[in-house]
Amino acid sequence: MAKMTIDNKLGVNRFNVDEENCHIQVDKQxxxxxxxxxxxxxxxxxxxxxxxxxxxxxxxxxxxxGTCRILSQDKVVSQWDFPQGSFGVNFRKS
Ligand code: SF4
Known part of the structure; x- marks a missing residue:
């Protein structure tokens, strides 16, 4: 069996993206x-x-x-929330 890379592992996850609401706000400047x-x-x-x-x-x-929230809340990360119900990542095993 081929060795799984991080990209391979992330690639099996599924995302239901809430295109109306970004759950993380960033200070882009x-x-x-x-x-x-x-x-x-x-x-x-x-x-x-x-x-x-x-x-x-x-x-x-x-x-x-939540790593960016813990690291940089009120700095680069201006607001952080989980996505609204039914949206976001769905973790899957390969
Ligand atoms: S919550 Fe985690 S994966 Fe999402 S943007 Fe922040 S550090 Fe990246």
Whole structure:
């Protein structure tokens, strides 16, 4: 059996995305680059990116782990909630 990579494991999850409501609000112009880089590095799904225009974030693929909330609430993360009922990640075993 082939070795499973992180991408393989994440790929079996299913997402029911609430396209009307983003459950995480991000300060896309946050001025502290060290803080931004910490969030970019810590998200296990790789949803935060940083470039010259600021922070880019896409909640599609969020694992709802809360790591960014714990790390950066009221800094890069301005608001964090779970998705509304029936939306969000559905974890699956391969
Ligand atoms: S809750 Fe977890 S997976 Fe979702 S954006 Fe934050 S760190 Fe990434």
């Amino acid at each position: 946050h001025a502290d680059h060290d803080e931004v880089n910490r969030v970019v590095r810590i998200c296990p799904a790789g949803l935060y990116k940083a470039d010259d225009d600021g922070v880019r974030f896409d909640y599609l693929g969020c694992l709802e782990c």
